[in-house]
Amino acid sequence: MPKRKTTIFFDNRDSQKALKVEAWLKKWKDEVTVLSANYGCGCHHDLYDVEGPEEALAELPASVLAAVSRGRNGDPETS
Numbered sequence: 001m002p003k004r005k006t007t008i009f010f011d012n013r014d015s016q017k018a019l020k021v022e023a024w025l026k027k028w029k030d031e032v033t034v035l036s037a038n039y040g041c042g043c044h045h046d047l048y049d050v051e052g053p054e055e056a057l058a059e060l061p062a063s064v065l066a067a068v069s070r071g072r073n074g075d076p077e078t079s
Contacts, residue, residue, distance in 0.1 A: 001053045005035065007066035008048045018046075020061055028056040 010017040025032065032052035040047040047066065050057075 001055075003033075003051050003053055004057060005049060005051045006057055006060070008046070008050060008060065008064050009040075009066040010046055010064045011044050012040075012046045013044050017061070017064055021046075021064055024056075024060055028052060028059075031056050 008021060010021060012018050025034075032050055034048055034050050036047075036049040038046050038048060
């Protein structure tokens with residue numbers, strides 16, 4: 001199954017979003033790779049680059065997807 005990269009971005013003060021991301025990561029732990037450490041601001045914004053099958057990424061709430069994903073080398077994804 002082909003994999004795609006995306007960036008998860010959310011305000012960790014929003015416990016509902018944090019719980020949704022945590023549940024998603026737990027469900028897809030064997031299929032999804034977290035490509036980066038949290039590179040959020042260090043206070044309340046969490047940002048993670050992940051890679052996984054389209055089926056898994058489609059289950060992420062749109063409200064936690066960043067508009068632009070970074071590639072492994074830090075360049076924006078073009079696909």
